[in-house]
Amino acid sequence: GASCCPVEVVFSVQEEVGLVGAKHLDLTQLAAKTAIVMDSAGPVGSIVARAPSQDTMTIEITGQASHAGVAPEQGVSAIVVASKAIAGMHLGRIDPETTANIGVIRGGMATNIIPAHVTMRGEARSLDEARLASQTAHMRECFETAARELGAKVEFWVERSYSAINLSPESAVVRRVSRAMAATGVAPTLISTGGGSDANIFMGAGIETANLGFGMMGPHSVEEHIAIADLEQAASILIAVLSDPQG
Known part of the structure; x- marks a missing residue:
């Protein structure tokens, strides 16, 4: 299979009640300087450039x-x-x-x-x-x-x-994610959102973080859902990110 860059995986808890897990994570244990969070509503291909x-x-x-x-x-x-x-x-x-x-x-x-x-x-x-x-x-x-x-x-x-996210379109993580999206036939789109996520905490700690949309619709409602096809496409993007030869 394709080669993979070094990866650190974080499973946080209690995101909905105040990003509790991310806030209590000892970020000094992480070597990564960039991160990807999968927690934005909207279509696959969305990259959160601004969050409040x-x-x-x-x-x-x-x-x-x-x-x-x-x-x-x-x-x-x-x-x-x-x-x-x-x-x-x-x-x-x-x-x-x-x-x-x-x-x-x-x-x-x-x-x-x-x-x-x-x-x-x-x-x-x-x-x-x-x-x-x-x-x-x-x-x-x-x-x-x-x-x-x-x-x-x-x-x-x-x-x-x-604190807010203001992610430059020229940042390393946006360029890497955009390449991965293009490689899987998805057009990257930079968006603003009114929602907070673990990405806010990671960015505040100096880790350049892209929060990606993966097809989640109707968040925080009884209509919240995601299509299996969108979930599969989001997974393909992650695989492309991790196997990007440009690092």
Whole structure:
């Protein structure tokens, strides 16, 4: 068979909940300076040239508990504060490069208790760092304003989950993958995506990484699927990458 270049294979875990496996991988154990990740939706032939940075937020609102039927006037509902903040917040598609979401909300104990505590988790993503900073600041301000107006307290924490990918078309890994695609009859296409992946972590560690589309459609929906033909074609591309005589 064809000769193969040296290969290091990484099987990461818990990608969906925050790229946990990639973040905890000891990358000093890897010798590779370039990498390929197979985790992009879209047709075979896609190469992710741009992917966003993400800020993950944890928000805690503290109000005042009280009996909802006897003394509601003495309570400050953390749920009402959260609702007011979210109602005034720009979420979803902010602009072509920026998105935001509040994805988790927990609070309350019983229907007859004014809820004193609410915890939420949200995120903002953008291909542009300035726009990401602006969106994160906007979300913080919405919570702080609602808490101040309704007499509650808010704590707001931000964690940078991963930083953006900006992969040059002339980078070694893009050239190598493009040659492999051409050799298997696939036209390479550089794309931008709103999704993060292990590629963001590897790129942040200085490993030039191409995240490839392999035919996955409808990600994160009940319609998520992949055609067997696309899976086979993606495998052929990987074989061509590994057997590339130009290294």
